[in-house]
Amino acid sequence: MRKSRFSEEQIISILAEQERGMSTSEVCRRHGMSSATFYKWKAKFGGMxxxxxxxxxxxxxxxxxxxxxxxxxxxxxxxxxxxxxxx
Structure with a gap:
């Protein structure tokens, strides 16, 4: 399986950006990732x-x-x- 280019700390900070009010599409565009990846991360790391x-x-x-x-x-x-x- 391919290793993510984002660490767990980075993933949590990206999820926190969206929780603070930035739209999901803007967060994905800003970090160069798909919305499917964002929601997969949210399912795994949400609230951590x-x-x-x-x-x-x-x-x-x-x-x-x-x-x-x-x-x-x-x-x-x-x-x-x-x-x-x-x-």
Whole structure:
């Protein structure tokens, strides 16, 4: 997946501009992004502050690491079951 050119802090400040009264189309034009991207960000980061976004990023990273560990463990378990079944 492509990395965003905006950091979480920048995204939150862009959303705050719209919340302060600037129109959505003006915010999108000013920052060079589509309205679909704006609304996707609003769904994910709406109502957050910078510390919440950092915490979310940390939790997402930890969740991905734990999912990988679980997948590796399940693969090892499956291999051991196959070996024991064929003996």
């Amino acid at each position: 502050d910078v510390s919440d976004a950092r915490r979310l990023k940390t939790l997402e990273t930890e969740n991905a690491r734990l999912k990988k560990l679980l997948a590796d463990s399940m693969l090892d378990n499956s291999i051991l079951k196959d070996l024991l079944g064929k003996s």
